[in-house]
Amino acid sequence: MVHQSFYRDTWAEIDLNAIRDNVTAFTEHLHDETKVMAVVKANAYGHGAIEVAKAALEAGADRLAVALLDEAIHLRNAGITAPILVMGWVRPQDAPLAEKHDVALTIFQKDWLREASLTEVNQLNLHLKFDTGMSRLGLRDEEEAQELVALFKKYKQFHIEGVYTHFATADELDSSFFQIQQERFRQWLIWLADRGIEPKCCHVSNSAGATRLPNDSYQFVRLGISMYGLKPSAELNPPFDLKPAFSLHSRLVHVKELLPGDTISYGATYTVEEKEWIGTVPIGYGDGWIRRLAREGRVLINGEFAPIVGRICMDQCMVRLPGKVDVGTKVTLIGKQGSREITMDNIAEQLETINYEIPCTLTARIPRVYMKDKEEVAVNHQELNFL
Ligand SMILES: Cc1ncc(COP(=O)(O)O)c(C=O)c1O
16 A cells, blocks of 8 residues: 555554553553653654654553653643653753743752752752763762752752662663662662652663662653663563564565676675566665665565665665565565564664664654554654645
8 A cells, every 4th residue: 555645655664552562561560659751752762752652651651751851842732741851951041941831850960950040930840860870960979969959948949859860781681780870879869868858759760770670660660762662682681572663664666687797776886696686675874774784784575585785875775686576565674574574673783783773863754654453543754744
């Protein structure tokens, strides 16, 4: 079937049932008092923030987390009313905007609170972040923490809703540093309690932490990669199935038989040795299907692997077909056809990176088609907003 609401034959399919099932699996795995905060930053790791946020909330996630205030406002503008936390640094002068949209911000600097106190804020929820070993964002100095706590007592318009930290090695088998970070966080909670601060909303675990600490993840886990059905690392095996939500497809736009000596694509780097059927697939580095994928890259056509041959161009690449195949035949670049599968992890391995990076870098030029109960329920083609 040719899609009617966009005019190219390359698309990503996002399985919202998979998102739902992954959230449910974690909810069942976790202690009853631990809820899911669905991490939908970076356009839900390239899956589409609004649709994923709605599916996660429907499946029982309690709240959402993003990296940017802009991302939070995008969700609010789509009518999402669940609590949202911005995990990144937001300019203190934008604190009133966060309040206007009922968005909680992350705080870890005393100067931030001083500057934000000069703005028109009446009541803003903040999550206090401690750096227990990631060395990215967070309070690590007791003196500054002391000053910040004193400022909180002065500026009553700011409310410490939550306290959190982030693990650097939760996905590694060696748990020594993971344990050090957990202990440092416990010490900070005792330190806060000694000063009369006992937040009701603590969170430490990402997907790896949530997998490994079902009973020690406090009130929330910040669930990202595994909500999308992917493992945070090869070593980490959750005791339940994860269902990948993202698959990538296209259709052959041209098929021809080439003869020995014919060459393929820029640089004429691939030479045909025997007669070969070659297909052209309309995806290229302009879509994030980058040139390095030509090295050992392959796709699925009629349930068979077909290698990418020659250099990947901006909008197209060529594949060697198992035989003569019709123009319009479906090509799967990530996902299953019959008994064969190309996983996100396969692509990440080929590119010597992590699975997180792959859906994030497949650009908005690729329409996202949302599936629920095997029916298409929405389409998002962000780059060309003529839809
Ligand atoms: C602060 C914070 N919490 C949670 C997450 C979610 O992590 P994961 O995708 O590994 O579940 C991230 C993502 O990088 C993050 O930066």
